[in-house]
Amino acid sequence: MLALTVGLPYTALSTTGPLLQHWFAQRFPGRSPYRLYALSNVGSLLALLAYPLLFEPWLRLRPQAWAWSVGYVVFVACAVTVAWPRGGDEPDGSRVPFAPVTARGARPRVLTMLLWLLLAACGSWLMLATTNQVTQDVAVAPFLWVVPLALYLLTFILAFDRDRWYRRWLQGTLLAAGLGLGLWLLVQGVSAALWIQLLGYFAILFVGCWVAHGELYRLRPDPAYLTWFYLAVSLGGALAGVFIAIVAPRWFLGFWEYPLGLALVWFLLVAVMVGELGGRMFAETRVSRGSVGYALLITAAVVYGGYITGKLGEDALERSDGTLFQSRNFFGVVRVTEYSRDYDTWRWSLRHGRILHGYQYQRPSRRAWRTSYYGSTSGAGLALDGWPRQPRRVGVVGLGAGSLAAYAEPGDHFVFYDIDPTVIDLAETTFTYLDDARARGATVEVVAGDARLSLEAELRDAPRQFDLLLVDAFSGDAIPAHLLTLECARLYQAHLKPDGALLLHVSNRFVNLLPVSRALGEALGWPTVYVDNPTEEDRGISASDWVILTTNTWLLNDPALVAASELFAAEDRPLLWTDDYSNLLRLLRVRGW
Secondary structure: OHHHHHHHHHHHHHOHHHHHHHHHHHHOOOOOOOHHHHHHHHHHHHHHHHHHHHHHHHOOHHHHHHHHHHHHHHHHHHHHHHHOOOOOOOOOOOOOOOOOOOOOOOOOOHHHHHHHHHHHHHHHHHHHHHHHHHHHHOOOOOOOOHHHHHHHHHHHHHHHHOHHHOOHHHHHHHHHHHHHHHHHHHHHHHHOOHHHHHHHHHHHHHHHHHHHHHHHHHOOOOHHHHHHHHHHHHHHHHHHHHHHHHHHHHHOOOOOHHHHHHHHHHHHHHHHHHOOOOOOOOOOOOOOHHHHHHHHHHHHHHHHHHHHHHHHHHHHHHHHOOEEEEEEEOOEEEEEEEEOOOOOOOEEEEEEOOEEEEEEEOOOOOOOOOOEOOOOOOHHHHHHHOOOOOOOEEEEEOOOOOHHHHHOOOOOEEEEEEOOHHHHHHHHHOOOHHHHHHHOOOEEEEEEOOHHHHHHHHHHHOOOOEEEEEEOOOEOOEOOHHHOOHHHHHHHHHHEEEEEEEEEEOOOOOEOOHHHHHHHHHHHOOOEEEEEEOOEHHHOEOOEEEEEEEOOHHHHOOHHHHHHEEOOOHHHOOOOOEOOEOOOHHHEOOOOO
16 A cells, blocks of 8 residues: 555655755766765754644644655656756857766775665664654653654764764763663662653664764765765664564564663774775775774773673662563563562552553452442442443454453453453463453453454444443554544444444543543533542553443433533543544643653
């Protein structure tokens, strides 16, 4: 689909930078074209920041598509104008084609081109690995992925603008410090403050990419060979992307590509500094006692930092080694951890990254307790317990540990939808909520796949006729946006009985989803009830926010629900999301940080 829709335009756009620089070298012999690459990345950085701040909040998808098409036509017109031979080059004013570029430097060696590829791969590797580390394992916050990409582009701008921005002794020293800081952050994990983790990871990324791109610029070839150079740069970035997106999830249980990326940058810096590996392949790098000594200093700093953080890591593992299972796939890292062995607190927890997706007490007398976000005082618990008809047909978008199956009674029919096969396997084999519900006489069904696509396919046969439909699908710490649009809400409505109830789990540290929930209620013409229950540690209940949309007067007048419901705040004014429009910027919570 991507190849058919944006593949060809993207391919054309991605070749523009090297092509224009090649034309520049032909048109202006003797002038370096490499600053144009810095200018190109300035444009990329401006576009990256402008989209979430300007375009997405104010334009729907169709106007965005038209604007992009118009911009592409303008781009083509500009490219044709630049490519067209200009008059006045000859005394008679005739037009002449671009002159071929004459090489003034040595032809790059194979090992030099390999270094181009590896240094470019290092920058891309670090950017993608840091993005994974931060957005999935530190804070699952919207737009956080923009920061690593912006820093990545900024280092390209600084490195290719002019030589004086990159000083090996300065950035190398900072890299040595960054290696120690990175190891310390990995050992500390959640015990380090959020802002320290974010600043630390971003600072390390900035320095690491600056070193990689600074060395890449130092090894730039004569303009006659710049197309080879940019081919190696593009190939290196692509290989790093393939490794991070495809290979790493299959090889590693955690985000181990992050420390590996740091080690690779350090290794290449040392290799460039100390080597004329088989001849003078680095035209601008001469081996000296100072550079060898400096490389040894970096090595000593890394070994020392690794020793210290390794000792800290041993102590930390002795204090908190409770991982029973860990797996990684396309959707991220899933782990099952054991907490305590005391009778009152012994439980197993399911986490996606650092986000809790339910837990279960292991003592037989407490195994059926309704825990975490799904306690009896939560919006989900009040709606399920207060439902006037028995048996109930209940749909749940998002399985987790299967905690909501604790509400299943004899004759009930519960249907869970989940896209992650690892989560489904854990709910069926490691946690017992589903099996216990079946043992009580309830029917429990698990449907694998994207919930919206599954519900659309089922609707073509017949609606499910749910009494209650609970949307509890979390990608990290937020419901995926396509499950909160008006079109999807109408799909939920089609699967509910006329007086059924739609429940939205909107607990989130970084995004206020109450305006979206209110807007959906108004669009469907359903009353909306907001329930915010507190933490009850002695009963294993976590604080949670639920919104209930229903026309069922019995449920709306249930005394327990009426007593627990709260008023929406002034800042919760409705904001309707559709498949054509969503604005996440307005919903960010500053206090979540």
